[in-house]
Amino acid sequence: MKTPRPPLTEYIAATTAAQRLLRYTGLDPEQFVLLLRLLRTLSERQEFMGNLGVDRFALSLMAGGVAVFIGVPMGLLALSQLPAAVFLLVNLAAVSCLLLLLILQEAANTLFNPVEVSVLAHQPIDPPTLIAARITHVLLIVWYLVPALTLPAALGGLMLKDARWTYPLTHFGAGLLAGLFVAFFVCALYGWLFRFVPASRLKSVTLWMQALVFGALPAAGALVGAGLRSLRNLNLGLAGWSWMPLLWFVAIGLLGSRAALPSMGWQGLLAILLTAAVIWLGLRSLSGGYIQESADMIRGSLRKGKAKTRRNTLLPAVRFFTGSQAGVAAFSFTSKLMRRDWQFRRTALPMVLYLAVSFASLLRGKEELISPLIPGKFSIALLFPHFLGLMLAAPCSVISFAEFHQGSWIFVTAPLESLRAFARGIYGSLWFPGALLPHLLILPALILFWGWQAAVLFECFSLTIVSFYLALELLLIPGLPFASPYKASRSMIGLPVLLLGTVIAAVLVAAQWLVFQIWWVAVIAGILFGLGTWLTAHFTLRRLEGEIRQNLHLLRIGPTQMFKEID
């Protein structure tokens, strides 16, 4: 495997002390180096792209994005002349939160979806060594992102009145340690799950855990907002707070500065010992029987296999809507895989849940639920189609990836006389549950509160808007659904898409509010917008059709690397 080798791997391979240290911790240094090199090679040859930790390109991209959107603004916060301890606390909290969200997802994928193990399972690989190699790649996320998140703030911190010249070093060190702590803590948490949850349920449990964390984000955001308003009055020197892990790292970051925290009391020491024990025991739990249980982990629960065979009542409508049996095939296939594919659910569900909870959190009282047709008033209902539209971006951006994608050859053998119908089937599989169903669910309540005329007018307009978003978001689908292995770099497009979507949504909400001031203007605008949506969908469906054709061509000719020799 003659590919450029990472410094860490080569350092371990060349250094006796490093090998001795690995052996001391119960690992096999030769196997550890071999596995790190293997994962690196597979990643560089584009075979093993599902984990962010092995995809250096995706990591670099993410580090750049994080530096621009979070790191630099954090650095500028130093201009507000906050106390050094509070400034450091804010930066470390941002580091910890972002890494927690990322590593919660990545560690689950790395530890509980070990696709490479199916090839290696019969080899005499020491499970702790394999887990250590996998966790090393989780730690690489910390290594790439912490500098992007902390260096601007660490340098900006020199402007604080309490800071000395050593401050950037201690600030960066504290950030790195906080990041490592989060990574080990999350891996240990999964270790505890591995101990108590049957292997076949692990992926499902972790998926819902991630989704719930994302769902809780809006509430956490509100808390942070409240906390930021009283930042200047925070007194971090209280001994009663020393049990909080974040403050341990704040204390490290302030070493040598004029604003060093007082030494922690017994609560702090006890908390450190307890946390260390939880992490150590959690990581040890991952070792025993890991390889033997990996087959069950990858396959997941057999219960999911017992799929309901009842006939889908929507199929005649889909047949009519798409105009061909190929459309029904695409609709049925995509709908089923969206419910069953773990990679899809794990990547799409958190964002969907986050936006759903964000919208629900806006509904605080009756006054926000007024009819949008009341002149001069702003109704929260106007935001409903935009939240739905943005939610649909998540499945569109990851729908082409699947955990078990090898079955896509079936599309090559099928006489798909109508790729247009096939593309419409994909659109339908997203439109029915993502656009039509939510509107049908709220319709009775809207009729009850607003009367049927306002409810029907709003529903039609809203459905047109969601259809418009979905038509645009078809551009995110690069071809056949569920036909490629997951690529971690693909998740990088989520943030820019969400930002662009928010800008489009803001413009549309303002326009929508204006047209809803007079009901007949809303009717005319709705009809015109419907026409525009139809044209947009027509264009984007044609593009998707072309992408599918290209995808089928690639599947037909086989691997693109055919006959290519490796040095």
Add this chain to the structure above:
Amino acid sequence: MNPDRHAVITVQDLFYSYDSFEALHGISFRIQRGEIVGLLGPNGAGKTTTLKLVAGILSSSRGSIDVGGFQLPRQHLEAKRIIGFVPEAAGLYESLSGAEFLELAGRLQQVPEKTLQARIGVLLDTFELRNVRARRIASYSKGMRQKVLLSAALLHDPQVLLLDEPLSGLDVASSVLIKDLLAALAARGTTILYSSHVLDVVEKVCHRALIVDGGSLVADAPLDELKSRTMESSLENVFRKLTHSEDTGPRIHRVLEILGP
């Protein structure tokens, strides 16, 4: 076979479940050194599960497995060092070349580098993969992939070979080569458990057959004994009798009926 020889594989009262589905219930058998034993059974009977358990890939919920004196799953690392396994579904890294994959397998088995390179060279020559050694496995045919898997299983000179449909995708010449190679390996003491649906190959290669059906062992005897016990002349008829395979006529009729005239 000499009955006094030491059993290399001993499986006792083995159970295995996938969630609530019991794939194996109470399988027991012993395989002596140098024996080639066929593992037969209908689809879903538990053949691959049995092989994976003996290979240390799965761990059983009940029962005991001993391979070369090593207890599974407790001593799975030691057992895996003396086992060569060819899985049914070709588990290969597509982006590695054939030679790279063999290097990886040999290094994981801790074969010394010089020996490893020599063995890789001979195996690539033997299986006529020399010319494609630097190509990515993604460009290999099914037969070529199977040859890579067989080579990887032989690299560390295992005492035990576990083969799951090893001739799948191979041409006639390669199949003959493998069959002769297996006989030669068994003659020098390698113990082979051979799972296949191709009964005439099993008839030619194996000394004894284990027949599993619905997760239970329904027969364990030398092939001639099986034939005389069931009063059948071919292994296929023995198999059908023991696994209660129904007459194919009505099923074919049903298929033709739904396909139309």
